[in-house]
Amino acid sequence: MAIMETIDLIALRNYSRETSQPTHPELLDARPIEHVNKIEIDEEHVTITFDEHTTRYYNANEITHREWVYKYNDDPAFVKAVRGVIEQARRHLKDLPENVACPPGCAExxxxxxxxxxxxxxxxxxxxxxxxxxxxxxxxxxxxxxxxxxxxxxxxxxxxxxxxxxxxxxxxxxxxxxxxxxxxxxxxxxxxxxxxxxxxxxxxxxxxxxxxxxxxxxxxxxxxxxxxxx
Ligand code: SF4
Ligand code: SF4
Structure with missing residues (x-):
């Protein structure tokens, strides 16, 4: 089952001005992160790509992809907070899919x-x-x-x-x-x-x-x- 977690961005909030992220806490992207597709870490940014929303149609799904991007600085508190986000995303990467077997009698x-x-x-x-x-x-x-x-x-x-x-x-x-x-x-x-x-x-x-x-x-x-x- 996918775990619903909210990213703790409190530590990141203090560094938002330097990293050009929103300065108001309520504007920070702290929604639950799940269905993680990719984690990319380069010298300046950590980027986590995930499925934000899935709309189901009878024979196809429409998925809205989102990217969560943060720019590094080398402050230990900031690094710690970013590491927490990366670890959380990695856990989701290893999540089992939500359905691994058909419930009896389902034939959707x-x-x-x-x-x-x-x-x-x-x-x-x-x-x-x-x-x-x-x-x-x-x-x-x-x-x-x-x-x-x-x-x-x-x-x-x-x-x-x-x-x-x-x-x-x-x-x-x-x-x-x-x-x-x-x-x-x-x-x-x-x-x-x-x-x-x-x-x-x-x-x-x-x-x-x-x-x-x-x-x-x-x-x-x-x-x-x-x-x-x-
Ligand atoms: S019976 Fe079909 S719709 Fe139901 S869980 Fe299995 S694969 Fe999915
Ligand atoms: S009822 Fe049987 S044949 Fe028809 S779609 Fe389902 S599994 Fe296939």
Missing amino acids: CCSGYEPFVTKADVQRIADHLGMSFDAVLREYVVERPSADGYHLGWLRKVSDDVADQCVFLKGSRSGHYYCGIYAARPNDCRDFSPIGCEDVDDSLPRKSAFKIGPPFAPKHRKARRNGKRL
């Missing part, structure tokens, strides 16, 4: 993203569902072949809304979701890492008994079960 990513599929993915899903390659392509894939021919398109959503759920997602609500074709899911889904995932549904308990329901069944099979002819 299965609603926000369109996993690309290759020929091998479509074939695996076809074998898994007992359907033909062409039928899977027609029913479950939005066809948009990539220029190199590697991807055939991406998995359909349950509606035309791109933010809707993946056609293979099962379960009634967050905390109960599961992939209906888990063993045959596309490589894109296998590769999706929960580490640092910002889409996670934080309201879900991390430890809960989670029962997976029946797997995804193609429409034609459901219809046959109900005695209908296609």
